[in-house]
Each structure stands twice: as structure tokens, then as C-alpha cells.
Amino acid sequence: MKCLVKWAVTFCFIFLGFLCHRAGILVWNPKPSSTDSPSRLKFVVHEGDQDLFALTQVRTADDLAKKDDGYRNHAFNDLVSTRIGNIREIPDTRHQNCLNRQYPSSLPSVSVIICFHNEALSTLLRSIHSVLRRSEPDLLEEIILINDDSNLNESLASEVERHISFLPKVHQFPTEGRLGLIRARLKGAEQARGEVLVFLDSHIEVNQGWLRPLLAPILADPSTVSTPVIDLINADTFAYSASPLVKGNNSKSGSRSRKTVAQIDSSGWCPSGGFNWGLHFKWDNVPPRPDPSEDIQSPTMAGGLFAINKKFFYSIGTYDPGLDIWGGENLELSFKTWLCGGRILLVPCSRVGHVFRKRRPYGNRQGQEDPLIKNSLRVALVWMDEYAVCNQRKHPVCVRAEFLTEIEIGWPEQRENYYRVRPEAKAVDPGDLSERLALKKKLNCKPFKWYMETVYSKGSDLMPIKESQLRTKKDEKYIIRLVGGSVPLCLGVPPGDVASRSTPVGVFPCSRKKEMIWHLTSLDELRLAGGLCLETRVRKEKPPVIGKCHLQRGDQEWKITEKTHGALYNLASGLCLLAPDDVRLKPGALVRMGICDPDERMWEFIATG
Template sequence: MGIDDTFPFLLNLKWLRKNYRRRGVILLWVIGILAFLLCWVLLTLLILLAQEALLGPVFLTKSSSSSLLTVDPDSYAGRGVQLLVGHFNGNLPAERRANLTEDELNKNNYSPIPEAGQNGHPVELSPEEEKRAEHTFGINQFNLLASDSIAINRTLPDIRRIQCRAYAEKLPPISKLPDTSIIIVFHNEAFSTLARTITSVINRSPHSLLREIILVDDFSNRKFLGAELELFLQTLPIRIKLIRAKERVGLIRARLMGAQEAVGNVLTFLDSHCECTRGWLEPLLARIRKERKAVVCPIIDVINDQTFAYQKGIELFRGGFNWNMQFRWYAVPTDMAKQRHQKDPTAAIVSPTMAGGLFSIDKQFFQELGAYDPDMDIWGGENLEMSFRVWQCGGVIEILPCSHVGHVFRHASPHDFPKEKSSGKILNSNLARVSEVWMDQWRHFFYKISPQASALIPSLDVSERIELRKKLNCKNFNWYLRNVWKDNFLPNGRSALIGRFRHLSSNSCLFGRPSNPGKRHRLTMGTCSLGFDIWQFWVLASSKESEGVRLMSDEHQCLSAAKEQTDNNVWRVQLRECGGHSKGRNDKGLG
């Protein structure tokens, strides 16, 4: 072989060496990238595992607007306010009403999709469907498209504690329990949510305990709630009574209409956008059988207003109210929560107030107590009025952890009050009636917070309710605070000083809104509001324990001072939960 013959071979050898070096470099790059990705994945998994170990499991549904947070309910023991129920948040904005046609308002679009929402799972919509859902959201202040795609007999998980299964086996036999009349008031409710409420009652209740279901139509004008609803009701296997009001009467009087027609031994009130779970009814009736003066409520689970996902409610909450007489959920005190966990987590939770939407009460006891105050209008404050009356007149209010009912919580009301009536005036009038009859000297503190309610007193006639209180030999409000809501945060109504902290040169006021209820929070200064702002108002009150004075804000928050971690000689003024579930005092003698 000559030189000419070997030259191409040498060229090919050089080319191969060069090509292999390139491939080696590329291979090293690929290996490096894969190694980086593997490390990133492992690090992410470690972070998630650490987060779960520290915070517990967290599950999120699609989109931030419809996130569903699942947290161990026991972790909420001793932590402030979490949820507002029963406060009017405003009507459907006029611009949204203007964009809705009569056909959109009156058409029943219930058309279930197989598997949609089954077992309480969220409904997932396409981008186009989400636009349609946003357009019609204001009709009922929830995702109507999602609701209409879910079957009225959808399945739900059994979310009761494991101990509740054993508890259910110990209940009296069904034949020994009192029967009940289910009373559901509705006004322009969506067909799918109303039908699902009724169907869930029927499917998850022993029929022998359902004496009847009473529907009270508070003067709805949706066409599908006329003949179409009546045809649906005729197909049901339970006795149904449909009462139609001839004018808008409101929730309170509509419930009175239903109660007057009821023949069951127990009255069970439900809202028109609920879903009952397995075993929800028997614990309520069993408790009333044992104690006829017990007014019992289920754990209220959350049905997401966007996705209709079913989320287990937090058990260790009980009802209270803030300075402005708005119902609030407050966490059970830590010592009480620990005691329950050690002894019997299925035991009833004693509650100072109830949300009022879902509860059962012995019919005769309901009548003996004076039912609802018939002079309270539409809705608002009736739950507090009944709560005070039950407790002060010989009854008890309890939340039963082994009874669960889901409820669609809306951020605003989709319904107008009657044209001639102001929502603010109605609410203030109702609360003034509550205060005048049941709160004794503490009503004066409420009137400092709400001068609008105070101004309505001359127009009120509460003489009949005061006579009822005397007839029933009811206890005073001081007894209620000392024995029922021992950890209340109401200062003495007459001696407390109330006002703002104003910085004169900047004309700014001290704000006390916490970023996380129950946690320490640095206060802020902001523009002073012209009207009432609960986060700008402070109360200077003396301590009954002779521990100086307290500077209190609403929602059980107090001013305190704590040492800086970096400098023990520096004290930082903070807002925190009033210590020890008492009214609290200043850690550094503030004031």
C-alpha cells in the first residue's frame, strides 16, 4: 500500500478522533443537565416532605381562585376568628344585573355531566366555560355552570371521624328517635342547588324519621321555580309541602310560616344550598331525645362557591360575636380542645351562639321559647337573638361533631332587599331589638359601636319580647357572659372608653388589622376613616383582676409589647390575641 493509498485513511482517523471528542463534550453536557434536574427534583421532594411533616398535608385544586385547603382541624385549637356567617355583604352590583338577560335569569340549565363533582371532587371547566361561568356568577353568587353540571344525587365522601362510626352504633334505634320536619326557605335559588339540597336530605336520612319536607318560597320570580319545580317535587318519595308567600317576607317570617305548618316532633332548618352527608340526622335527633332543650347544629362543611368541591369543616370552632354584633366562628380554647381529644372527640361542643342557618330544635320547646321574633325583618341578627334566648331561658346550644352538612358559602348576597327597605336599616333595627331585650347594660357598649342602631330605638316596640323574657324567668346577660361565654372579650359597657388613636400632625390613625388571626402583628398607621371602622376603634378598659388597663380591639385582639429578639432593651408594640383566652392585659403595662 502506497502513501497515496494511506492518506485517505489518515484523514478519516483524524476526523473520527475529532468527532468523538465533540460527542464526548455533548455527552458530558447532557449528563450534567440530567444530574442537575435530578438534584432539583430530589430537593423539591425533600422540601415538600419537610413541609408536610411540619404543617400537615395540603391539597390545592385548579386555579388560585378556587383553591381548596385541607388542614387537620385539631391544629386550629386556640386560634382566633376564621369565618363570618350571617352578615349582609351587599347586593348584586347593578352593572352585573344589566348584563344578564331575562332568558339567562329564568332558564334552568341543569344538565348533569357523568362523574362531574362525584365524591365531592371539584368541577373543572375549560377556559371557554370559565368565561361563561364568570358571566352568570352574579345570579346566585356562585358558579352556576359548575353546579348545573353536577347531578342532584351526587356522591359525597364519609368525612366523619373514625370514632363517629362507633358512636353511630351506640345511638338509640331509629324507631326510638323523634321524627322531624325539614324546613327549607328559598328565594330565587338555583334549581340545581335547591334540588340537590332536597335530594341529599332524602337519600341520606332514614325515611321513617322524615315526617315531611316543607319548602317555603319567599316570593321567587324565577320561572323554573314555578310549575317546573312542582313537577320535580311530585316525583319524590317523601311527603313535600310547598308554601308560597304572596309577597317578600324574608327568611325570619318565612321560617315562621314553615314552622306553623310543621307536624314533626323536631324542627330542622336548612338553607337552600346545602348537601347532607351520611349519618347527619340521627345524632341531632338522638341528642334532642335525650335533652329536649338542646338546640343542636351540625358541623358546617364548605362547598366551594367556584368548584363545588366538598371540604370537611373544622370541628373545633364555636359561635360568638364581635363588638358590632356580627356572628363569628372562634376557636375552642386550647385547654378545652385537649380535654376533648383525651376524653371523647365525639362529644358535643357547647357553643355560645349559632350561625342559625342549619339547626334542629324540639318543636314544643321552639314554641315555648317564643319561636322567632316576628317583628324582626327579612334576616340578620335572628341567630343571635335566638342564641341569647335559648341560653338565658333554660336551653343549651351544641355543635355535634358526628353530624356534617355542607353549605355553599357566598361572599355576597345575590338578592335585593325589598325596594322600600334599606338593608342597613333593617339589620340595625334587628340588632337593636336583640340588644334592648337581651343584653341589659352591655347594650350601651354596642350602641357606642353602632350609633345607627341606637338612633332606631325610639321607633321600636319590644314590650312583648320583654314580657316573654319575664314570663320565661330568663337569666340576665351578665349570667350569660360569666357562665356560657367565659372567654368573651366584651368590656364593661358603661365604663369603657372607646375611640381612635390619632396622630395629629399627620392626621393618621392606628390600624389594628392582623395579617394572621391569633398571631403577633406590627401595627400600622393609615388614613382615618370618616365612619365606623372596626379596625380603627380601640377600647380602654379597666381589669377586674386589678392588673391595670387593657387596650383592646375587636376579635379578641389586644395591644401588647414584646422585646425585640435582636435587642432585649427594645420593646415593640404589637397586636396579638388577648392572653390566656381571658380579656388579657398589657405585657408591658401599656396605658
């Protein structure tokens, strides 16, 4: 009998562990060992370079194939993302003042809406778990997943459904055909039961204490739209770092401090949303504040991550239903919020990490042109008044928007506006604007001139500071020589190409010319002659090149294992910089990326003044 009870208890523990693992409550993240199967390992992410090396390293052909598939299908390194697992700890990036702020005990309930189209399962599940783990249960009403006709992986919907069946408050809703982000979010809003809608992307990780700071301003003023500070999740390494436009990590985080590219020594700097006359969103940086934890008014928002009172969202007409797929909806909602009685606050004490990709991994619907121009044109014609400006009275767009005619006459020549920057928009039909214009009149919205003079004025302290104030300085200079061989060969580019972007990198007879002087910066960049950066390509077979330094690490981040006889390892690719695959090794031969192998020829890093 005792034996039977013992076996029954053992079985219950095993079964409970299985359920927890399926639900992502427990995640096994062992350290690698010589006997482990590399393709099955999930590594713990730390700030240390050794752990990043283990996490990103490509060890087998299967690893390389998964990495390449991830970049092709999702525009990020899904090999690394999968190794991380569904749950991980991330650094608390809030300013220390945030830890002392008090919020009302009673706050509105929240429906988190996440729309996805062909998202990687690894990032989607980690997004869900981060919201569940770091949100107060009494505030989180539900997580609504809108599966917008994902068709890349036929089993994605069923895999998501199987996983969330073990989780509370998470529901998946499919769409009938591709709606696009804008209409998919509207579908999510229709399903929501919470008082506040929080829209999040499907490749994010919310940070500690993220929710209360977003809700408190909305409780005080329901016409407030609140947005978190967006931290960076590197698309190549999935390293989590504080927003490069904000100074101030939590001193209690306990992780080794790594200063990000645009952090500066004065505390209190914070980003603010802006835009250019082509109606592209951009981040501005605003001057220091006495208290870096205080909320700041923002002229626009990025649009991927924000909280809004549901009643207010519907009172101002939600999103423009005439906008297609993706693009421009953030500025449309930003302008409408400010002009029609609301405001936008950026909340430094709310942090959400976001995977920033270098391209959109999905295209438009078959036969459809890029919707961004049409969308931005609708935004301009409805909300920007004379700042849109039609100067061709008989053009169909100008005829339809009768309030826009020849009103630019008499303006200073230097006045910028939408049509001067986007002349191609004159050939685009924006669709019927009558409903949106009627809404604008019904809400008694302010003119755009008020917005430009009051919210985004050049005299306002919200206008950007110079980027030069944010750049890091160069650290060390090296000539990088290939070890071995009868003729000394060094890493560089052909003479005259030192400033030419996308120039492939090779080996040449060593000299102290600028074509071979590499500056190793505090971001682990290798800048040729202090200018362009050594950059690996997504596909292994393409040789490394020099490209514009983007200050985001990733494909331009290099690790030196040893300066006298070491490897040059790139975290983004998980590969090492190798000698040309040429037995004769002629000068000018191109270097290559490959699986790190101690039998390959190494590099020597010779310091130069």
C-alpha cells in the same frame, strides 16, 4: 305475540328509566369525550385535579354566559353546579370515632324546613335529594319548601313542583309577597307535623349519618338546640371539604386526603359559635377534647342549620316577629335559648356542607333599608341588658327601653358594648319591644351578665384560640416568566404596590425583586412576596389583582399544568391566566383571564431561593 311482549317490556324499562331520571334517582354523569357536546355534559366530582379541571372549565361562550349569570343572580358558579347534577357522592368528613357511637333506636320525627328566594334550581334540588338519600325514612316526616316570592325565574316554582311530584314527603308552599327568611321559617314551622324542626338553607348537602346525632341530644333534653358542624362547599368549584376548624376525616372515605387550610395536627379541635359587640356571628376555635366526637356546648349558632324541638321553639316565643327579612335572628334565638332554660350543642358527628358565598345575591324590599341594624338593635335592647347601654337619657330608644339609662357610669373605660361599636344604631327605631320584654319576664330568663360570666366567659374553654395557630406555611417560591418574546417579562405588580390590595397584575422586566416573587402554598395560592394573593375576578373582562388571602381557595386557587412551559389555571373561573392582549406587549401591560388555549403564550415557573 313474543315480539309484542318483547316490545312491551322494552317500553316499560324505558319509561321506568325516564321516571327515575326525572325524579333524580338516576343521574347520568358521563366522562367527557371529543364527540360530546360540552354544554350538555354532567361530570362526576372527585378529589382529583383532572376531574375538577373538567368540571370547572369554560369551553364555550355559552358556558361563560351561564357562569356569569350564576354569579350575578346567585353569587356562585351555577355552571359547575348544574354540571354536577342532582345527586353526587361527597367525602365522609366525620371523625372515625363517630362511626362507633350508638344512638337510641327510637328518636323523634323530623320536619325539614327549607326556605328559598330566587335560589338556583340546581342547588335547591341537590339539597332536597341529599336530605332524602341520607336521612332515615322512619325519622323523616317531611320536607317543607317555602318559596318566598321567588321572582327571578318565573318558572322556578313550576319546575320545582314538577320535580318533587316524583318524590316522597316533599311539599312546596308559596308565600303571598316577600316574607324574608325569618317569617318564611315561621310559616314553615306552622305547617310542620314533625316533633323536631330542622331548619336548613337551600344550598346545602347533608352528609352521611347526619340526622341521628342531631336528634339524640333533643330526645335526652327537649330544651336542647343542636347544630351540625358546617362543612365547606366552595362557591366557585363546588368542591366539598371538611370544616376548616375541625380535624378528622373518616378513614373509610376512600378519597384522596386533602388537608384543608385550618386543619392542624392535634386531633379534637372543634369550632364554637361566638359573636362580637357589633352583634355579628363569628366562629371561635376551642381547645382539644379527649374524644373529638363528643358534643360541645356552643354560646351561639350560625343560624342557618339547626334542629329544635317544636314545642320548645314555641314555648320560648319562636323568632321575634319584629325582626325583618334576615340578620340577627340567630343571635336572638341563641341568647334566648341560653337565658331562658335551654342550651346549644354543636354536634361534630353531624356534618352538613354549605355553599359559602361572598355576598348576598338578593337585596331588601324596595324602599327598605338594610334590616340588619334594626334587627341587631332589637336583640341588644331586649336581651343584652346593661351590655347594650344607652347613654342619652332623652333618646327615644332609651325612653322606650326604660331599663337602660345611665347604668354604664362607673364601668371601666375598656368595657365594650353594642352602642360603642354600632353608634349608627342610635338613629334607628327598633319598633315596639313591649311584647318581647313581657315574654322575657314571663319566662323568668336569666340576666345577660350571667351569660357573659358563665356561657361566654373569658375564663371559659369556649373562648377562641389564636388564628396564627391555624395558618398553613408557605411552600415554594417562583418567578413566573412569560414564554417567548424578545424582552423577558415576568408576572408582578408595579414597584411599591406589593402590599396594596386590588392592585392589577401585569408583566414587567424580570428581576428578583419582591414585586415578582410568588410563593406557591399548600392551598395552591400564589402569594406575592408572601403577602397578598393572586386573585381572579368574577367577570372575565376584569384583570386579576392581588388581594387579601382568604384561605378559602376558589378565586385564589391556581393550578400549574407544567413548570417549564405550562398554563396557569384558576378553578373558580374555569379560565387561564393569559398574556396581555397587546401585540407590542409593553412592560406594565395587564394580564387577563381567558378560555384556556394551547396556542396562547405559556408561562415558565423559575424556582428561586
